[in-house]
Amino acid sequence: MSTAVVTPQQGSAASLPSRRNLKMTQLDLIVTPIFFVLLALLLAVVWVYSDFDRTTTSILEPSRLWTQFKQQIYLALWSTALVIVLAIPLGILVTREGAPRLKNNLVSLLGLGQAIPAYGLIVLFFVAFGQGSFTVILALATFALLPVLRNTIVGLEQVDQSVIEAGKGMGLTSVQRLRKIELPLAVPVIMAGIRTATVINVGMATLAYLIGGGGLGETIAAGLKNGRPTAIFVGAVLVALIALALDFLGGLAQRYLKPKGLA
Amino acid sequence: MNPQETAVSEISEPCIKLENVNKTYSGVSAPAVKDLSLEVAQGEIMVLVGPSGCGKSTTLRLINRMIEPTSGRIIYEGEDVTKGDPNELRRRMGYVIQQVGLFPHRTIAENIATVPKLLKWPKAKVNARVDELLEMVSMDPSIYRDRYPKELSGGQAQRVGVARALGADPDVLLMDEPFGAIDPITRDRLQNEFLRLQEELKKTIVFVTHDIDEAVKMGDRIAILRDQSEIAQLDKPEVILTDPADSFVENFLGSGAILKTLTLRRVRDIELSQPVIIKRSTNRSDAILALHDSYFPYAVLLDDHDHPIAWVDERALNRSDSLDRSGASITVQLQPEDTLQDALSGMLQTAAGMSAVVNGRGQYLGTCTIESLASMLIAQPNGASA
Numbered sequence: 001m002s003t004a005v006v007t008p009q010q011g012s013a014a015s016l017p018s019r020r021n022l023k024m025t026q027l028d029l030i031v032t033p034i035f036f037v038l039l040a041l042l043l044a045v046v047w048v049y050s051d052f053d054r055t056t057t058s059i060l061e062p063s064r065l066w067t068q069f070k071q072q073i074y075l076a077l078w079s080t081a082l083v084i085v086l087a088i089p090l091g092i093l094v095t096r097e098g099a100p101r102l103k104n105n106l107v108s109l110l111g112l113g114q115a116i117p118a119y120g121l122i123v124l125f126f127v128a129f130g131q132g133s134f135t136v137i138l139a140l141a142t143f144a145l146l147p148v149l150r151n152t153i154v155g156l157e158q159v160d161q162s163v164i165e166a167g168k169g170m171g172l173t174s175v176q177r178l179r180k181i182e183l184p185l186a187v188p189v190i191m192a193g194i195r196t197a198t199v200i201n202v203g204m205a206t207l208a209y210l211i212g213g214g215g216l217g218e219t220i221a222a223g224l225k226n227g228r229p230t231a232i233f234v235g236a237v238l239v240a241l242i243a244l245a246l247d248f249l250g251g252l253a254q255r256y257l258k259p260k261g262l263a
Numbered sequence: 264m265n266p267q268e269t270a271v272s273e274i275s276e277p278c279i280k281l282e283n284v285n286k287t288y289s290g291v292s293a294p295a296v297k298d299l300s301l302e303v304a305q306g307e308i309m310v311l312v313g314p315s316g317c318g319k320s321t322t323l324r325l326i327n328r329m330i331e332p333t334s335g336r337i338i339y340e341g342e343d344v345t346k347g348d349p350n351e352l353r354r355r356m357g358y359v360i361q362q363v364g365l366f367p368h369r370t371i372a373e374n375i376a377t378v379p380k381l382l383k384w385p386k387a388k389v390n391a392r393v394d395e396l397l398e399m400v401s402m403d404p405s406i407y408r409d410r411y412p413k414e415l416s417g418g419q420a421q422r423v424g425v426a427r428a429l430g431a432d433p434d435v436l437l438m439d440e441p442f443g444a445i446d447p448i449t450r451d452r453l454q455n456e457f458l459r460l461q462e463e464l465k466k467t468i469v470f471v472t473h474d475i476d477e478a479v480k481m482g483d484r485i486a487i488l489r490d491q492s493e494i495a496q497l498d499k500p501e502v503i504l505t506d507p508a509d510s511f512v513e514n515f516l517g518s519g520a521i522l523k524t525l526t527l528r529r530v531r532d533i534e535l536s537q538p539v540i541i542k543r544s545t546n547r548s549d550a551i552l553a554l555h556d557s558y559f560p561y562a563v564l565l566d567d568h569d570h571p572i573a574w575v576d577e578r579a580l581n582r583s584d585s586l587d588r589s590g591a592s593i594t595v596q597l598q599p600e601d602t603l604q605d606a607l608s609g610m611l612q613t614a615a616g617m618s619a620v621v622n623g624r625g626q627y628l629g630t631c632t633i634e635s636l637a638s639m640l641i642a643q644p645n646g647a648s649a
Binding site for chain 2: 160162163164165166167168169170171172173176180181184185259260261262263
């Protein structure tokens with residue numbers, strides 16, 4: 001702990017570290033939009049100046065692209081939502097007193113799960129649950145569970161024990177300690193996990209076409225099959241744009257949900 | 264001395280009572296606390312002190328059931344609190360720990376308001392209480408109320424820690440090495456401020472430390488603990504220092520036990536010497552005559568406002584200089600409230616072997632000599648009660 005005495009005059013100096021930190025998050029929130037705009041411009045240039053033959057035109061039919069675009073977002077958001085609903089309560093549960101063994105087993109099990117290629121995972125789920133977007137969402141959620149679960153566990157465990165001890169000593173119940181101390185202090189780490197999961201899910205949703213889940217994977221696959229690089233490029237860039245946009249929104253949320261007073 | 268008289272304080276009936284409390288951790292055969300019975304009287308500071316690992320922290324945490332006892336009873340204000348909701352109990356006791364543990368995401372005001380809010384106090388009452396407590400611990404509410412803990416120094420953080428523990432005005436404060444992580448100068452200041460606060464508040468305090476000097480300074484009574492929280496000696500600090508129960512206590516006190524009693528006594532407790540007083544206007548030959556009759560070989564020179572200026576001896580009086588410049592000037596002054604340790608260090612600092620004692624307005628009261636200190640220490644062992 002710093003021994004420097006904060007006098008009223010030094011008050012503004014004392015808030016300097018937090019200002020520096022703010023700048024770093026601002027940097028994060030500026031670079032992503034710049035990339036987004038550059039990519040979008042590139043996409044527009046390619047769209048306008050490429051030669052569209054009949055095949056390409058039919059693959060890149062705007063109304064179909066728009067449907068796939070919406071499907072891609074739909075799949076990514078719902079699978080992320082499922083991850084949040086599953087992984088955070090699970091992370092809370094395994095960090096409660098009396099469940100330490102379970103925690104390590106769970107993390108290594110999910111680590112193994114991530115070692116299976118996403119392609120294989122989706123096919124496995126197809127065998128079990130049949131085709132359709134529900135199966136895709138389930139598969140994506142399984143794949144992206146680990147980052148959120150791990151960050152929830154780490155986020156809760158990095159909370160200064162003396163803070164929890166003080167809360168307990170003042171008569172906060174275990175639920176109050178979780179709600180008022182542990183979770184707020186774990187928010188930045190948990191949010192980082194959610195951002196990672198979102199980006200993974202946007203990318204992986206590209207594989208949804210394999211089992212009839214739709215999404216921009218259809219365009220990319222069609223481009224590959226027909227040897228149309230422009231179609232591949234358009235599909236891939238649209239996926240990247242969605243990932244960048246959602247990551248940016250995650251960054252905003254991370255910034256505004258982070259409790260005040262943290263360095 | 265009758266041991267029963269010292270074992271139970273005579274102030275009033277006990278506020279906290281531990282009855283044959285045991286604590287054994289699962290998987291460990293030896294108990295951490297073994298058959299401990301302890302009574303803490305209303306309004307006293309009871310210090311638990313002992314070597315590390317003796318179970319003093321465990322004992323403290325048994326009181327608010329941060330650690331549940333394996334057997335035995337805990338009585339708080341006449342009520343058995345061994346069973347029942349531990350959270351209810353903890354809200355009735357302030358708890359201060361060495362690491363402070365302020366909530367980093369809450370403002371200072373929100374931190375202090377924790378327990379009042381848990382007890383659902385009305386908002387206006389909570390706000391008034393926060394300001395009152397901040398002022399109590401010498402922090403300006405208008406500056407600190409809305410700040411966050413990261414902006415505080417270690418000493419300030421622990422002030423807030425104490426204010427937070429006092430939040431809902433509990434009768435009891437449990438303090439686990441509260442000043443242990445603070446630099447010595449700030450620690451000394453916080454200890455003094457805390458003692459001054461306690462004079463007003465008259466809380467019942469259980470205070471854990473491993474530092475015998477802190478124990479002597481803070482404690483109304485001290486329990487010296489050895490392994491498994493066994494009480495080696497429980498008594499007033501001056502009795503423990505001058506009459507240790509056994510060799511364990513003696514070893515724990517260290518070699519300077521007698522010197523430590525200096526921090527318990529104040530300048531007002533000893534009889535001041537009264538050497539001859541001279542003023543600027545005093546005739547020199549009269550002064551020399553008076554000095555011949557005096558027991559002391561020197562006189563005190565006072566100015567017109569009775570402020571001491573210098574020590575003068577016969578040689579200085581015989582010199583033709585002005586009186587001000589002829590003596591050894593008095594640089595260190597003591598007040599009646601200073602401890603004898605302050606007095607001794609003051610004397611050693613000036614190498615004069617004596618020190619002028621003045622009242623709050625700087626007027627001369629008498630002289631404290633190293634001989635009077637020494638005779639007090641030598642005469643002390645049996646007449647320890649103040």
